[in-house]
Amino acid sequence: MKRSIANKHFDSLFFERLQSPESKKEAFSELVSAYSASLYWQVRRMVLSHDIADEIVQETFLKAWKSIDLFRADAKIYTWLYRIAVNESLNYLNKQKRHKELSVEIDEENQYLVENIASDPYFDGDAAEILLQKAINTLPPKQKQVFLLRYYDELTYADIVELTGVTEGSLKASYHHAVTKIKKYIEENH
Numbered sequence: 001m002k003r004s005i006a007n008k009h010f011d012s013l014f015f016e017r018l019q020s021p022e023s024k025k026e027a028f029s030e031l032v033s034a035y036s037a038s039l040y041w042q043v044r045r046m047v048l049s050h051d052i053a054d055e056i057v058q059e060t061f062l063k064a065w066k067s068i069d070l071f072r073a074d075a076k077i078y079t080w081l082y083r084i085a086v087n088e089s090l091n092y093l094n095k096q097k098r099h100k101e102l103s104v105e106i107d108e109e110n111q112y113l114v115e116n117i118a119s120d121p122y123f124d125g126d127a128a129e130i131l132l133q134k135a136i137n138t139l140p141p142k143q144k145q146v147f148l149l150r151y152y153d154e155l156t157y158a159d160i161v162e163l164t165g166v167t168e169g170s171l172k173a174s175y176h177h178a179v180t181k182i183k184k185y186i187e188e189n190h
Contacts, residue, residue, distance in 0.1 A: 011077050042148070045152060138181065145164070147182070
């Protein structure tokens, strides 16, 4: 089932309530409830760790709260939150990469992530899911992001364009390349 990344009516109601000093805190609390789970899974698929994903989602909402008065509804609320979460995730991954003194090469960065999949106590996947996760983590970041949004979240290309700002043609090409690489990885490692 395809789903939309946000409801315009829902966004406009929240925007109005977020701008009002009387309803700001309550509206933001509802916003957190409405979007926590979807942001958590977006982040979790990127960083693979439950604890880190939790921290990043908390940091995302903290940054959103601090800058809520700057939000002007040019984008959908989820798009805005998603971009904050992705930036926080990428910052975390870059810090990990520097901290672990990993090579600049994507393969080595992804190897670190792959090694953490099976050791994560919150990861409850079977062998096929682990193999899929390993394949996904061999993808370059752009292909990985597009694949995750299409495969797990079943977003349309139009929704992904809105989230990422990348052209639909480029997204389709990235998704196609990602699927091809994943299939090849699974065939070689099955």
